[in-house]
Amino acid sequence: MTDHDLQQIVSDISEQVFRKPFQHQAYFNKRLRTTGGRYLLQSHNIEINPKAFEQYGLEEIEGIIRHELCHYHLHIEGKGYQHRDADFRMLLKKTNAPRFCSNLDQGKRRSISKRYTYVCVKCGTKYHRKIRMNTARYRCSKCLGQLNLKS
Structure with missing residues (x-):
């Protein structure tokens, strides 16, 4: 799918679902990592994460577009366009737009960081x-005893 195809889909959804025209640009942004899409307040453009289309298909993209168009139309009209605003939540329900997109971090494994446990020689207090x-620089906060790394 190209940016031109995406622009056409956004315009069609805006006309069909919101009954209002979309007069700005919609395009894919490969730099988006965890979010499905983004509405830009300054330019009124909408950016969509191409990974959402690759992983979940057209149905997921349409949900993201409806969500971003809620931000767009409410902002243009001067109403509450942020997630916490009642206008935004009502429009989400009215247009059947999802509040969140599906997880885009599938397949990535987060590295488990190594943990260190230190034990006080005098009182036995453990520090994780x-x-x-x-x-050599730090002591126990309870008895000022020496700390040793527990293996």
Whole structure:
């Protein structure tokens, strides 16, 4: 699907669902990572994540477009266009637009960070840390005893 095809789909959905014209640009933005789409307040353009189309198809894209068009039309009319606004939530329900898009991070595994456990020599208090620390510089906060890295 090209940007021209996307522009046509956005215009059609705007006319059919909202009964209002879409007079700005809609295009794919490969730099979007976690969001399905984005409405730009300054230019009134709509950006769509191409990964959403690749992973979920046209039906998912149409939902994202309806969601972004809710932002668009409410902003143009001067009404509440943000997610927390009542106008926005009512228009989402009226147009059957999804509040969130499907997860786009499928297939990516987040690396599990290594955890470090330090134990006080005197009182036995355990300290759990994500980052390794220099035990010569730090002491136990309860008894000021020396800390050792537990393996």
